[in-house]
Amino acid sequence: METTSTTEPPSCACSGIRFCNRCINSDRVKYLFSGNVQLRNADDVIANQTSNDRTSSLSFALLGNSHKSVCIECGVVYNSSVLITSCADHKNKTDDKVDVMVKGLFVERDVISDQEEADLIHFFDNPSPFPDWKISQSGRRKQDFGPKRNFKKKKVKPADFPHMPKVFEPLFCKVSKEVSQCTASIPYSIAEVSVLEYTSENMSNFDPHIDDTWLWGDRIAGVNLLEDCVMTFVDSNGNVVDAFLPRRCLFLMSSDCRSIWMHGIRPENIKGRRVSITMRELSDEIKQDLAVAAPLLEAARSFV
Ligand SMILES: O=C(O)CCC(=O)C(=O)O
Numbered sequence: 165m166e167t168t169s170t171t172e173p174p175s176c177a178c179s180g181i182r183f184c185n186r187c188i189n190s191d192r193v194k195y196l197f198s199g200n201v202q203l204r205n206a207d208d209v210i211a212n213q214t215s216n217d218r219t220s221s222l223s224f225a226l227l228g229n230s231h232k233s234v235c236i237e238c239g240v241v242y243n244s245s246v247l248i249t250s251c252a253d254h255k256n257k258t259d260d261k262v263d264v265m266v267k268g269l270f271v272e273r274d275v276i277s278d279q280e281e282a283d284l285i286h287f288f289d290n291p292s293p294f295p296d297w298k299i300s301q302s303g304r305r306k307q308d309f310g311p312k313r314n315f316k317k318k319k320v321k322p323a324d325f326p327h328m329p330k331v332f333e334p335l336f337c338k339v340s341k342e343v344s345q346c347t348a349s350i351p352y353s354i355a356e357v358s359v360l361e362y363t364s365e366n367m368s369n370f371d372p373h374i375d376d377t378w379l380w381g382d383r384i385a386g387v388n389l390l391e392d393c394v395m396t397f398v399d400s401n402g403n404v405v406d407a408f409l410p411r412r413c414l415f416l417m418s419s420d421c422r423s424i425w426m427h428g429i430r431p432e433n434i435k436g437r438r439v440s441i442t443m444r445e446l447s448d449e450i451k452q453d454l455a456v457a458a459p460l461l462e463a464a465r466s467f468v
């Protein structure tokens with residue numbers, strides 16, 4: 165049972181199992197970390213991903229430390245509480261290899277140049293005429309570019325200002341090409357961009373979840389800006405696997421990585437300020453409905 169907090173300031177956007185620096189000492193969050201709360205486990209979250217009472221989250225309050233790490237260069241998973249950042253980090257670890265795969269995870273270094281990173285960050289901090297940062301859950305701030313949607317009612321339509329910022333044009337080109345190359349040359353048409361800011365000051369985090377599967381397609385692409393980071397993957401067998409995301413890399417989550425593994429960002433893995441850009445394609449179900457899909461894709465190809 166949740167208790168009502170008396171100490172949580174109104175400016176905090178967290179509720180339920182979420183927390184940030186502002187509410188960490190509230191009664192609600194203290195109770196969450198007390199071990200007495202019946203939180204959803206990975207099995208439950210994954211089994212209910214397409215049902216109407218879908219809750220996407222598993223809390224870091226329930227999850228212990230990560231004891232596995234996947235090498236982003238060779239894809240092999242090792243029993244290791246130390247993060248593996250490249251093949252060089254596991255050359256003496258042959259015995260620690262485990263029979264687990266985060267199938268569909270792909271990380272490519274240096275897809276974004278220093279200048280492109282600086283241009284993107286400058287835009288996010290000065291986005292006019294697009295809307296400014298908004299406070300979001302779990303100590304994050306966000307900017308969304310893409311369709312208006314209601315996940316509960318399963319309704320989607322173009323935004324009132326149905327365009328993408330000009331600064332995204334070269335990014336979309338690069339990301340679409342890379343993603344398509346990794347996935348049997350199937351074209352990747354970006355329909356939505358979600359930008360998140362994480363800061364250590366705000367204790368920003370993202371509890372393990374699966375992105376919506378009604379609206380968004382199998383491939384979710386991300387770009388990691390301003391600092392190296394770690395994405396934590398959780399499956400229903402209790403595997404908790406860390407993946408290194410170097411600054412300015414592109415990462416792709418598809419197939420198992422998208423639908424069997426949950427992904428999240430622990431607060432302790434944010435060192436200063438991190439910005440992520442997540443680019444999503446439409447699901448096959450939505451794509452087949454041309455009357456709905458065509459205006460959405462048209463809006464995502466119009467740069468101003
Ligand atoms: O910050 C990230 O890289 C991941 C964001 C994410 O998982 C999401 O927006 O669904």
Ligand SMILES: [Fe+2]
Pocket residue numbers: 373374375427
């Ligand atoms: Fe996600």
